[in-house]
Amino acid sequence: MRAFAHGGAWLPLVFYLLVATLFPFAVGPDAALLAKVGSGALWTAALLAALLPVERLVRPDIASGVMDQLAIRGQSDEGIAAAKLLAHWLSFGPLLMVATLPAAALLNLDGPTLTRLEIGLLLGTPGLAALGLAVAALTASLRSTGALIGLVMLPLAVPLLIFGASSGAGALRLLAATSLLFVAGAPFVAGAALRAGRT
Amino acid sequence: MTRLALEGIACFRGGRLLFEGLNLSLKPGEGMLVTGANGVGKSSLLRIAAGLLAPAAGRVVRDGAVALSAETSALDEDQTLFAALAFWARLDGGDDEAVAMALAAIGLAQLAQVPVRLLSTGQRRRATLARVIASGAGIWLLDEPASGLDAASLNELAAAMAGHLAAGGVILAASHQPLGLEMREFGL
Numbered sequence: 001m002r003a004f005a006h007g008g009a010w011l012p013l014v015f016y017l018l019v020a021t022l023f024p025f026a027v028g029p030d031a032a033l034l035a036k037v038g039s040g041a042l043w044t045a046a047l048l049a050a051l052l053p054v055e056r057l058v059r060p061d062i063a064s065g066v067m068d069q070l071a072i073r074g075q076s077d078e079g080i081a082a083a084k085l086l087a088h089w090l091s092f093g094p095l096l097m098v099a100t101l102p103a104a105a106l107l108n109l110d111g112p113t114l115t116r117l118e119i120g121l122l123l124g125t126p127g128l129a130a131l132g133l134a135v136a137a138l139t140a141s142l143r144s145t146g147a148l149i150g151l152v153m154l155p156l157a158v159p160l161l162i163f164g165a166s167s168g169a170g171a172l173r174l175l176a177a178t179s180l181l182f183v184a185g186a187p188f189v190a191g192a193a194l195r196a197g198r199t
Numbered sequence: 200m201t202r203l204a205l206e207g208i209a210c211f212r213g214g215r216l217l218f219e220g221l222n223l224s225l226k227p228g229e230g231m232l233v234t235g236a237n238g239v240g241k242s243s244l245l246r247i248a249a250g251l252l253a254p255a256a257g258r259v260v261r262d263g264a265v266a267l268s269a270e271t272s273a274l275d276e277d278q279t280l281f282a283a284l285a286f287w288a289r290l291d292g293g294d295d296e297a298v299a300m301a302l303a304a305i306g307l308a309q310l311a312q313v314p315v316r317l318l319s320t321g322q323r324r325r326a327t328l329a330r331v332i333a334s335g336a337g338i339w340l341l342d343e344p345a346s347g348l349d350a351a352s353l354n355e356l357a358a359a360m361a362g363h364l365a366a367g368g369v370i371l372a373a374s375h376q377p378l379g380l381e382m383r384e385f386g387l
Contacts, residue, residue, distance in 0.1 A: 063271070064271050064272070064273055064274075065269060065270070065271030065272065065273035066273045068249075068251055068267065068269070068271075068273070069267070069273045069287065070290075071250070071251060072249055072250065072251065072265050072266070072267055073264075073290055073291065198251060198252070199212075199252065
C-alpha cells in the first residue's frame with residue numbers, strides 16, 4: 001500500500017525553526033529563563049508546525065479521484081488511513097527531531113533537557129500525526145476549512161503538550177499512552193469519516 | 200465468469216429520489232449504454248454499480264473486478280504518464296507490459312514519458328481510459344468516456360471497448376454521444 005507524501009514538506013520544519021529563533025528575541029537574553037521555558041516553547045512550535053500540512057492530507061486525493069480508485073480495488077478505508085498516518089508522520093516527525101538540535105542550542109537547553117525533549121517528540125509526534133490525519137478526514141468534505149482545523153485539533157493536542165513539556169516523573173509514560181491512544185484510534189475515525197463523506 | 204447485475208436499485212441523492220426499481224443484467228460479452236438528460240442519475244448509477252455509493256434499496260451483484268472511468272483521472276500529476284499508470288497497474292496485479300499495451304491501444308504510446316500535468320484535456324481522458332484498459336478488470340464502468348475526444352480517439356475507444364466485449368468482459372457506459380458501438384440502450 002503506497003502512502004502519498006507530496007512536496008511542501010519543508011514548511012513544518014522551517015516554521016519550527018522560525019519559532020525557535022524568534023522566541024529568544026521575544027523573551028529576552030536571560031539564559032536561565034530561556035532554559036526553563038525552552039521545552040514548552042518547542043513543544044508549542046511542534047504542535048503548530050504539525051497543523052500546517054493537515055489540509056493537504058486527504059482532500060486532494062478525494063478531489064483527484066484517487067480515493068475512489070483505491071476503494072474500488074478493495075483497499076479498506078482504515079488501511080488507507082493508516083498508510084497516510086505513517087506517511088504524514090514521516091514527513092515531519094523525524095525532521096522536527098533533527099531540527100530540535102539547533103533549536104535547543106538557540107534556547108540554551110542543557111543535555112538532559114534536550115534528551116528528554118527528543119524522546120518526548122519521538123513519542124508524541126505520532127500522536128500529533130494521528131490527530132492531523134483524523135481531522136483532515138473529518139473536514140475533507142467541507143469547502144473551506146480555514147481555522148476550523150486548528151480549532152478542532154489544538155484542544156485535542158493539549159494532553160500531548162502538557163505531558164510532553166512537563167518534567168514530572170510519569171509524564172513521558174502518560175505522553176506515550178496518549179499518543180498510542182490517538183495512533184490506534186485515528187485510522188478508524190478517519191476510515192469512518194472517509195466512508196461517510198463518500199457520495 | 201464476469202457478470203454485473205443490478206436488482207431493484209433505488210437511488211437517493213440530495214434529498215431526491217432519482218430512480219427506483221431499476222433492474223439491469225449483463226452477461227459476459229454484453230455492453231449497455233445508459234442514456235438520459237443531465238442530472239437524471241447516470242453517474243450515480245455507475246457509482247452504485249462500482250460499490251462507491253450504497254443504493255437506497257436493492258442490491259448489486261458483481262462477479263469480477265471493476266474498473267471505473269470517471270471525470271477525474273486519479274493520476275499523479277508530477278509523474279510521467281507511464282509511471283502514473285504503472286502505479287495503478289501494479290495494484291491491479293499487472294506489469295509494465297500491460298501499461299505499454301494499454302497506451303498503444305488508446306494511441307498515447309508516444310506520450311509515455313510526459314508528466315501528467317502537461318497533458319491536454321483530451322489526452323487526460325484517454326489516459327483515464329488507458330488506466331481502465333491496463334487494469335485487466337472484467338467489468339468496465341465508463342462515465343462519459345467520449346467527452347473531449349476527437350474522431351481518431353473515438354475510433355480507438357470503440358475498438359478498445361469492442362475488444363473488451365469480445366474477450367468476455369462487460370461494459371456499462373453512460374454517454375450523451377454515440378460511442379460507435381452496437382450496444383443495448385437503457386434510458387434513465
